[in-house]
Amino acid sequence: MVGVSYIQTEYPLHWLVWNNNSSSLEEELGKRIHDKEKKDNRGRSPLMLAVTLGHMESVRSLLNFEANVNCENADGWSVLQEAVATGDPELLQLILERRDFQRYSNRMAGIPELLQKLKQAPDFYVEMKWEFTSWVPLVSRMCPSDTYKVYKRGxxxxxxxxxxGFDHTNWQRGNRSYVFQGHNDGATMLEIDHDARSVYSEQMRAPPDSLVLSPSEEAISQRLTTPIVTTYIDTDKISFERNKAGVWGWRSDKSEVVNSHECKVFSATNVELVTKTRTEHLTETDKELARSKHIRTPLQNFLQPIADVPETSSAPQTEEIVNSTNPTNITPEEYFDSEIDLAGRDIGRPKELSKKVQKFKATLWLCENYPLSxxxxxxxxxxxxxxxxxxxAKLRNFIQMQLPAGFPVKIEIPIFHVLNARITFGNIFGMDVDVPNVSHIQEEDRLTCVLDDVVFQAPPSYSKLTGVESRRQFSTEEEDDLLQFAIQQSLIEAGTEKEEVDIWEALKAQRPSRPTTPNLAEEERQLQRAIQASLAMCNHTAVSTDSDNTSPEVDSELDMVLRLSEQEQKQLEEQQMEEQKLLEQVLQLSLTEK
Known part of the structure; x- marks a missing residue:
């Protein structure tokens, strides 16, 4: 076992943090001779160790010397998540303030470097079509799609x-352009709202140290009363293989034409979407509330065996914990000795952890002679x-892996539970469909894209806006959470009254707030009925798979579907047959793949 002298020599800052000796810690940090981001043998930086142990004084000292808040421990939990796990609102606010400041600073500082990299690359125009697809009937129709038009010159x-974005009940649509103008001393970002005919301009530079981004009391409370959840794609086991085509025993490598480009088709197998949830910071009331929000519907139960492989673990609770941040009384000699297996023991609150692994396949269409790099x-x-x-961000994480040779003209990757994102590159250099202010020149050995100056300028007639209050963008966390919420709610049956439920009330999982009005668009009415019919069908299918139980009584909302007029009923039955075939195909494919 290692001794104190070894720890003090090998991990001087960690040793002071362990003992919460903040005055000596500040003194050592002031010498600037130690690596304040060095991780111990358990994968924790000095700041991560201080937060996990709940040592507020040491946390303040490390933050005063700009310790990195955006790091993770060996288990993939961030400093912020560990701060939430302590249940200490003061500590959480401190970490949130510094996290937001560092994240904002890094973003501002990184953009000029990215633009400088782009300056050295050939100019281009390309369209990225995003389609959110799902094998669950009708979910895709509730999910958004978009085409990003990307212009790059210098x-x-x-x-x-x-x-x-998604604003609680609606997908937010608009017509916006984001222009990044690179300069020798920095960059300027223009957010152009073509609907409002306005322009917001911001200089992309690091904020002053005096800037404080204070989280609201509601934000602090919300984090402390909800589970800690992290979702990521596990890339360790992913392998790529060429798709095959052909029948009757004759198999050849599969190729498809995507936007006039011949592409080889590959599958990425063993793609695992891992979701981990922690609840040790919650009261019993909070846990019960969290469970009530995640009650599964018949449709979710029906889909459960196809996509989910749940794993659950929870740290044993002792009747009396003397030290809540070191409940198993680990000594520093044990903790800092890499040869000692702690056998499930750890510092910090006893973890209450559940883990869910969802296995998917991703597909890539790769072109070896695409004009872009x-x-x-x-x-x-x-x-x-x-x-x-x-x-x-998820697309970046995926394509930064070691992909097979070629440009990924089309990519289909899992985003959430039953949702895939399909990204397709097309209309390169505006060759398929004309684009204003974009042209191309065919030279002997290459194709060159030409873009006019006006592309990167705001229309002179648009009004100029200043101040942060003039714009509202969701953060990465907010956008992620809201999309997950929308998908989750899209699978929930809404209302129990015998009234027609519109699409946005279904998303909110609320009872109808108003009677159906005659001027409701016919397309929307048909979609509403189709959703209810789909849920009814899935409900009956799930019941029929259980041979040991008799069918439960039909829900009142499903009664309403069954009492539709004869003409509507006939249409619904035809639709149900089509969706039944689709579900059976998906089930058979899922079972075959497993």
């Missing part, structure tokens, strides 16, 4: 989009958008 980038031209754009978009 160190200037423009990205057009119509999908702005993935690392030189596309990755910097994805990095740029990943700053504020969780969808682009």
């Amino acid at each position: 160190s200037n980038v423009r990205i057009d989009t119509t999908l702005l 993935l690392p030189e031209q596309i990755l910097p754009i994805v990095d740029l958008m990943a700053i504020s978009s969780s969808h682009f």
Whole structure:
């Protein structure tokens, strides 16, 4: 077993944190001779160790010397998540303030570098079509799609989009352009709202140290009363294999044409979407509330065996814990000795952890002679958008793996529980469909894209806005949470009254707030009925698979579906047969793959 002298020599800052000796810690940090981000043999930086132990004084000292808040421990939990797990609102507020400041600073500092990288790459125009798809009937129709138009010339980038976010009950649509103008001393970002004919301009520079981004009391309370959840794609086991085509025993490598480009089709197997949830910081009331929010519907229960492989573990609770941050009384000699297996013992609150692994397949269509370069031209754009978009962040994490040779003209990757994102690149250099202010020149050995200056300028007639209050963008966390919420709610039966439920009330899982009005669009009415019919069908299918139980009484809401007029009933029965075939095919494929 290691001694104190070894710990003091090998991990001087960690040793002071362990003993919460903040005055000596500040003194050592002031010498600037120690690596304040060095991780101990358990995968914790000095700040992570201080937060896990709940040593407020040491946390303040490390933050005063700009310790990195955006790091993770060996289990993939962030400093912020460990701060939530302590249940200490003061500590959580401190970490949140510094986390937001560092994240904002890093984003601002990183954009000029990204634009400088782009400056060295050939100019281009390309369209990225995003489609959110699902094998669950009708869910895809409730999910958004968009086409990002990407212009790049020198160190200037423009990205057009119509999908702005999800605002609790609606997908927010608009017509916006984001223009990044690179300069020698920094960068400028323009947010152009074409609907409001307004422009917001911001200089992308690091904020002053005096800037304080204080979280609200509601934000603190919300984190302390809800489970800690992290979702990530496990890339360790992923392997790529060429898809095959052909019948009657004759199999050849599969190829498909995507936007006029011949592509090889690959599957990424063993893609695991891992969701881990912790609840040790919650009261029993909070846990019960969290459970009530995640009660599964018949449809979710029906889908459960297909996608989920749940694993649950919980740390044993002792009747009396003398030290809540070191409940198993680990000595520093034990903790800092890499040869000692702690056998499930750890510092911090006893963890209450559940883990769910969902296995998916991803598909790639790769072209070996595509006009664009993935690392030189596309990755910097994805990095740029990943700053504020969780969808682009997930795309970046996927394509940064060791992909097979070729440009991924089309990618289909899992995003959430039953939802895939399909990204397709097309209309390269505006060759398929004409784009204003974009042209191309065919030279002897290459194709060159030409973009006019006006592309990267705001229309002169638009009004100029200043101040943060003039714009509202969701953070990566908010966008991620809201999309998960929307998908989750799209699978919940809404209302129990015999009234027609519209699509947004279904998303909110509320009873109808108003009677159906005659001027409701016919398309929306049909979609509402189709959703109810789909849930009815899935409900009956789930019941029929259980041969030991008799069918339960039909729900009143399903009664309403069954009492539709004869003409409507006939249409619904035809639709149900089609969806039944689809579900059976999906089930058979899922069982075959497993």
